[in-house]
Amino acid sequence: MQRFEFVARFARNRGALVGACLILFVALMAVFASVFFPTDPLRIVGLPELWPGEDPEFPLGTDSLGRDILSMIVHGARATLLIGLFASAVATIIGVGVGATAGYFGGWVDEIAMRVAELFQTIPNLIFVLTIVVILGSTLTNIVIAIGIVSWTPIARMTRAEFLSLRDREFVQACRSMGMSDLRIIVSEILPNALPPVIVLSSLVVAGAILFESAVSFLGLGDPNVASWGRLVGDGRQLIRSSWYICAIPGIAIMITVLCLNLVGDGLNDALNPKLRDR
Amino acid sequence: MTIKVSRRVFGAGVLAVGVAGTSRGSFAQGTPRRGGTLVATWGGGEPQACYVPAGGGSSPTFSSSKLFERLARRRMDGVFEGVLAESWKPSADFKTYTVKIRKGVKFHDGKDMTVDDVVYSVSEIWKKYAVASALTDFAGIESPDADTVVFKYNNPTPEFFFASTLCSPVAYIVPKHVYAGSDPVTNPANNAPIATGPWKFKEWVRGSHFEYVKNENYWKKDEPYLDRLIIRYVRDPAGRAAAMEAGDIHIGVFNPVAPPDIKRLTGTGKFVATPKGYEEAVWSTTLECNMRNPVFAKREVRQAMFHAVNREFIAKTVYYGYARPGTSPIYSPNKEFFTADTFKTGFDPKKAAALLDAAGFPKKADGKRFTLNLLAAGWFQENGKVGAYVKQALEDVGVGINLTVPDRPSSIKRIYTDYDFDLAISNQANPSEPVPSTTQYFTTDGILKGVPFRNASGYSNPDVDKLVASIKIETDPAKRKALVVEFQKVIAQEAPLLPLVELESITLASTKVQNHSNDPNFLAASWGDLWLAS
Numbered sequence: 181m182q183r184f185e186f187v188a189r190f191a192r193n194r195g196a197l198v199g200a201c202l203i204l205f206v207a208l209m210a211v212f213a214s215v216f217f218p219t220d221p222l223r224i225v226g227l228p229e230l231w232p233g234e235d236p237e238f239p240l241g242t243d244s245l246g247r248d249i250l251s252m253i254v255h256g257a258r259a260t261l262l263i264g265l266f267a268s269a270v271a272t273i274i275g276v277g278v279g280a281t282a283g284y285f286g287g288w289v290d291e292i293a294m295r296v297a298e299l300f301q302t303i304p305n306l307i308f309v310l311t312i313v314v315i316l317g318s319t320l321t322n323i324v325i326a327i328g329i330v331s332w333t334p335i336a337r338m339t340r341a342e343f344l345s346l347r348d349r350e351f352v353q354a355c356r357s358m359g360m361s362d363l364r365i366i367v368s369e370i371l372p373n374a375l376p377p378v379i380v381l382s383s384l385v386v387a388g389a390i391l392f393e394s395a396v397s398f399l400g401l402g403d404p405n406v407a408s409w410g411r412l413v414g415d416g417r418q419l420i421r422s423s424w425y426i427c428a429i430p431g432i433a434i435m436i437t438v439l440c441l442n443l444v445g446d447g448l449n450d451a452l453n454p455k456l457r458d459r
Numbered sequence: 460m461t462i463k464v465s466r467r468v469f470g471a472g473v474l475a476v477g478v479a480g481t482s483r484g485s486f487a488q489g490t491p492r493r494g495g496t497l498v499a500t501w502g503g504g505e506p507q508a509c510y511v512p513a514g515g516g517s518s519p520t521f522s523s524s525k526l527f528e529r530l531a532r533r534r535m536d537g538v539f540e541g542v543l544a545e546s547w548k549p550s551a552d553f554k555t556y557t558v559k560i561r562k563g564v565k566f567h568d569g570k571d572m573t574v575d576d577v578v579y580s581v582s583e584i585w586k587k588y589a590v591a592s593a594l595t596d597f598a599g600i601e602s603p604d605a606d607t608v609v610f611k612y613n614n615p616t617p618e619f620f621f622a623s624t625l626c627s628p629v630a631y632i633v634p635k636h637v638y639a640g641s642d643p644v645t646n647p648a649n650n651a652p653i654a655t656g657p658w659k660f661k662e663w664v665r666g667s668h669f670e671y672v673k674n675e676n677y678w679k680k681d682e683p684y685l686d687r688l689i690i691r692y693v694r695d696p697a698g699r700a701a702a703m704e705a706g707d708i709h710i711g712v713f714n715p716v717a718p719p720d721i722k723r724l725t726g727t728g729k730f731v732a733t734p735k736g737y738e739e740a741v742w743s744t745t746l747e748c749n750m751r752n753p754v755f756a757k758r759e760v761r762q763a764m765f766h767a768v769n770r771e772f773i774a775k776t777v778y779y780g781y782a783r784p785g786t787s788p789i790y791s792p793n794k795e796f797f798t799a800d801t802f803k804t805g806f807d808p809k810k811a812a813a814l815l816d817a818a819g820f821p822k823k824a825d826g827k828r829f830t831l832n833l834l835a836a837g838w839f840q841e842n843g844k845v846g847a848y849v850k851q852a853l854e855d856v857g858v859g860i861n862l863t864v865p866d867r868p869s870s871i872k873r874i875y876t877d878y879d880f881d882l883a884i885s886n887q888a889n890p891s892e893p894v895p896s897t898t899q900y901f902t903t904d905g906i907l908k909g910v911p912f913r914n915a916s917g918y919s920n921p922d923v924d925k926l927v928a929s930i931k932i933e934t935d936p937a938k939r940k941a942l943v944v945e946f947q948k949v950i951a952q953e954a955p956l957l958p959l960v961e962l963e964s965i966t967l968a969s970t971k972v973q974n975h976s977n978d979p980n981f982l983a984a985s986w987g988d989l990w991l992a993s
Contacts, residue, residue, distance in 0.1 A: 223851055228776050245776055245844055314866060400837060404847065404862045418840065420697060422719035 189451040196447020199440035206437055210258035221255035221407040222247060229423050243415055243426050252407040253433055259408040260390055260437070263324055267389035270328025272382045275335025280366050280374075282336070283343025294340070297333045305330045309392055313401050320403045323396060327389045338381050342374035376452035380445050387441035394434050409434050486731065486968070486975050495991040496687040497972065498707060500699055501982065502714035505692040509663060510652045512643045513588040514629045517713065517740075517888075517982060522669055522690055524983040526567075527631035527654040530558065530577070531622060533739055533891075533979055537794065539622040542985075543572070543632050543655065547625070553615040553934045558608050558625075564678045566634045567659045574602040579635035581610070584643055589629045592895040593620075596931070614932045617939055619795065623892035626739075628983040657683040657987030668692065682987035700724065703967065709991070710968040710975060712736070712982045718779035721965060730967055734781070736981030737964040741790040742888045744773070744782075744845055747956035750917040752881050754829055759814040761954040764882065765804035766811035767856045768849055774960045777844045781965060785958025787947040788901065792961075793891045796943040801951035811856045822857045830859030831881035836870035842884050845959065849884065875911040884959075887912060890980070893943055898927045900956055918955035 191197050219225070224246045225238075232241040232249075240249040282293035300308075312326035346352060347370065355365050394410030396402055402411045409430040416426030506518035510527065514520065530544035541547075545559040564572040581600045585591070598611040610621070624630065632655065637648045651660050657679065658671035668691040673683055691708060693699045700716040702708045703724065708715075716724065724730040748755040748764060755761055770784035783791070787801045815821075820828040831853075835846025843864040850860040860882075865873060873879040889896050899905035903924050905914030926946050933939040951957065966976050971992045978984035 220851075222847060224848065245847060314869060318863065318865070400840070400843065400864065401866065404835075404843060404864045405850075415844075418696060418717040419719055421700070421717075421723065 186451050190447045193443075193447040193450050195443040196450070199443030200447065202436060202440045203444060206257050206440075207261060209254050210261050213255045213258050217248070217251040217254055219251075221251040222405075225251075229419070229426075231423070232425055232429070240429055241425055243412065244419055244423070249412070249426070249429055252412055253409070253430060255407045256409045256412065256430065256433070257437075259320070259406045260393065260410075260434075263320065263327070263393045263408070264386040264389045264441075266324045267327035267331065267392070268382050268386040270324060271331035271385050271389075272335055272378070274328065275332035276339050276371070276378060278332065279336035279339025280343055280371065283340035284347055284362065284366050284370065286344075286347075290340070293336070297336050300330065301333050303330075306392065306395055309396060310399065310401060313396055318396075318401050318403050320406055323393060323403065326396075327392045330392075331385045331388060335378060335381055335385065339374060339378055342377065343370055346370045346373055377449075380449045380452065383441060383445040383448055387438045387445070390434065390438055390441070486733070486973060486977070489973075489992070491681075491684045491973070491988075491990045492993060493684050493990070494686050496689060497685050497709050497986075497989060497991060498689045498691055499986075500691050500693055500702070500708050500711045500715055502696070502699075502711065502716075504694065505666065508649045509660065509669065510631075510649045512584050512629070512633075512649070520628045520983050521712070523631070523652065524628065524656075525658040525671055525688060525690075525986050526652045526656045526660055527629075527633065528656045528985060529626060529628075529630050530560075530632065531625040532984070533622075533626050535735075535738070535977060535979055537979075539626065543577075544625065547621070549616075549618055549621070549934075553617070554612050556610040556612075556616070556621055558610065560606050560608060561678065562606055564655050565676050566655055567653045567674060568634070568637075569676075570634065570636060572632065572634075572655055574605060574608050576632055576635045577608050578602050579639060580632045581608070583638070584633055585630055588643065589631070590624055590627045592899060593624045593627065595895075615934050616932070617934045617936070619936065619939070620892055620894060620931070623890060627890075628740075628980060656985050658688050658985075666692075677987065679987060684988065684990035688986065696720070703730065703969070706969075710966065710972050712964075712966045714781075714965050715967055718781055721967060724967060729970055731970055732965050732967045733976050734963040734965055736966055736976035736978060736984075738792050738979035739890045740888045740964075740980045740982065741792050742886055742962040742964055743785050743790060743958035744839075744842065744960050744962060745785075745885050745887060745956055745958050746849065747883050747885065747916045748954070749878060749881050749883070749915075750919075750955060751878060752831070754820065754831075754881075755955075757818045758953050759818045760820070762804050762952075763811040763814040763818075763856070764853065764858075765954055765957055765959075766807045766814065767858070768852045768959060769806040770959050771806065773845055773848060777841050777848065778960065778962065781963040782960040783963070785961045786951065788897055788950045788957065789893055789943065789947050790889065790958065790961045793889075795891050796893055796940060796947075798944045798947055800944075801948050804951070804954060804957065808852075808856050815856065815858075826857060827859040828857045830861065832879075833860045833862045833882045833884070834870065834873055834880035835862065835864045835884040836867075836874065836886065837864045838867040838870060839886060842886070846884050849882075849959075853882075871911045874915050875913065876909045878908075878915060878917065883915065885912075885915075886962075893946070894927065894931050898930070898946070901950055902927050916955040918953070920949075920953065923949060923953075 225248050226242045226246050228244050228246040230238055230242040238248050243249055278293050282290040308330045309326045313323055316322040355369050397408050397410030398414040400414055402408055412430040413427050420427055501521050503518050506522050510523035511519040528542050531539055531541050534540050543561050545561050547556050547558040549556050560574055560577055566572055578600050586594050586597055596612045596614045598613050600608055600610055602608045634653050637653050638646055657674050657677045659674045661670040661672045663669050668689050671688040673686050693702055696717045699711055700720040721732050725732050748761045774782040774784055789797050791797050815828055822828055833850055835842045846862050846864055850862045853860050874883050900914050901918055901923055903919040907913050930942045933942055968975050973990045973992055974988045
């Protein structure tokens with residue numbers, strides 16, 4: 181019954197519903213990419229710079245080397261979503277870990293954790309990501325780690341704030357007086373109550389991560405062995421005056437996906453904090 | 460043979476050649492108009508300093524060559540012509556060269572240029588920084604009188620080699636009174652040079668442009684025609700195209716805009732594009748095998764790498780036809796030394812597969828023979844595309860490829876310092892004289908860890924070393940050519956490093972700009988003779 185209510189509240193936000201459907205579509209594209217396009221999407225298969233519709237074999241045209249853009253978009257959905265999800269997971273794990281510790285224990289632990297977070301916040305994110313990628317090398321894993329490292333601070337602050345407001349509540353004090361260990365209180369008592377806003381934030385980090393990956397690839401520092409949307413935009417940049425579709429098609433894909441993720445975030449917010457909405 | 464160099468009197472002489480229709484004058488018509496400001500750019504970034512004594516790449520060469528002058532230059536028709544030298548003559552044993560220095564030349568600060576400046580420049584700047592690798596046999600320089608210097612060598616030195624050294628892009632005559640007693644590399648004058656050329660340094664607005672003004676006391680009468688020369692830096696090719704279209708920039712050398720924009724801009728009738736002016740600096744995109752990886756021990760494996768790749772495709776698709784397949788370590792525009800008659804590693808994937816099978820690398824269960832790290836140097840965007848194609852081509856013959864495209868500093872470090880690659884896609888630019896710029900990619904003494912654009916493959920072959928040593932000292936032009944041909948044949952077959960394509964660099968200029976692209980290394984020419992039609 182509770183689950184149904186959640187879905188109903190989520191669906192009340194029409195934007196979120198549309199967003200979720202489109203994200204589902206992108207996810208299906210990612211899952212079944214190899215079924216629709218079994219060959220390597222980075223293979224040169226036709227004449228270079230065929231416009232969309234010019235050759236029915238390549239409905240979205242080909243890029244400057246003659247690679248099928250449709251195939252790269254479909255396979256790129258996989259890389260792009262994977263990067264988004266994993267980077268968000270990395271950021272959430274670091275952020276929740278740091279935020280929970282800081283919020284629960286307070287005092288000097290909090291001081292140190294928050295100063296470290298501020299240190300990370302003062303470095304421009306994109307430059308930080310580029311630096312890490314340049315030093316570690318541009319592979320998919322390193323890009324995920326780099327995005328995770330720059331994206332954890334808002335999650336940590338949010339988690340800390342939730343913990344600060346929850347740690348002295350009666351139920352927590354009751355747990356303490358029962359002699360529960362700190363770890364158990366954090367993980368099984370406070371965290372479930374602190375999680376809803378964090379989940380909303382994590383869904384937004386997925387969108388941010390996709391944009392970061394696109395920027396990194398656009399600047400030519402993406403993993404050249406993987407088809408991702410940002411890379412396609414970067415490759416097409418040189419040809420923007422003559423064959424603008426090479427930039428535009430993946431650009432639209434990125435835009436729609438990021439917009440949908442934000443809509444889904446809004447929907448999650450409504451669903452998880454019903455009071456906030458009805459107020 | 461003595462190369463007589465007459466003082467070139469401007470006006471009638473040059474224009475007559477132009478009208479006669481040789482390459483020199485194809486972008487000149489009518490009588491030069493005086494005055495005006497020319498704004499130029501190039502297909503790269505801002506230099507680290509206006510003048511870098513060690514060269515420092517094409518960017519400082521471009522900015523400094525308008526201010527400084529060399530002793531000699533090579534003309535479009537291949538004849539060597541004195542600039543600050545009037546003539547040079549070898550001794551009978553080719554171990555000394557007597558050079559007459561031009562009189563009446565003044566530095567921009569009003570002081571006379573003398574033989575002391577020449578002696579200082581050669582012994583302190585050339586030998587130590589600018590052309591050190593061409594002066595390994597150099598024994599010293601003397602000045603017997605006020606207008607003569609004598610170059611001494613330990614071994615016989617071919618005339619073509621000597622003249623080419625005088626013409627090297629940064630072999631400048633610098634003012635001794637500014638540089639003596641200082642560290643030339645860090646001398647503040649490098650960012651506001653005092654020199655002898657047609658242009659005087661006025662200012663450098665970092666991140667934007669250089670401004671040069673007319674040298675009123677220039678030794679060549681009438682030059683420069685223009686009042687001001689601005690070198691502007693625009694980071695993005697699309698930005699350069701827009702600036703040229705708007706009329707803000709008149710001329711761009713060395714591929715200022717993306718190939719599709721060349722067609723678009725020349726189509727308006729307001730611009731001309733030309734591949735002329737790069738004959739003494741022919742660029743190529745190369746593929747090299749790291750000999751430290753034991754799979755490359757057999758030359759058949761190296762040859763197979765080249766057989767697998769369709770160079771025509773790279774030239775046509777990646778470079779939009781502004782390139783041609785390379786076959787030899789010496790490039791086809793080189794009239795003195797190039798030979799087409801070398802071992803051919805043309806596109807033949809079946810042969811590549813057969814060579815790899817025969818070399819003991821059959822396909823394993825996963826369809827791969829072995830896996831290599833392919834590094835495409837990220838300083839040109841095209842290299843990444845070539846890398847993506849080469850990856851596919853090699854995977855088609857069963858060679859697994861892991862492609863990386865690092866940025867410029869990481870690429871230089873990984874190729875030339877760490878040797879951290881199995882196959883590398885890089886670029887080089889070579890003048891006609893093969894020693895040392897071409898040969899140092901193949902000789903044992905070219906293996907210099909940490910020095911960029913040398914022998915990074917680690918290829919070491921006593922026969923090649925011996926051959927290059929004899930090319931260095933053979934003074935008979937015909938015999939020397941035969942040795943260079945032999946060198947090309949050996950390298951084309953050994954295949955440690957070969958050009959995939961020779962690049963056709965493009966200059967894009969407004970039709971108003973006259974007298975451009977009239978030097979075989981136009982980027983490094985002085986540009987005193989340029990003028991703007993109204």
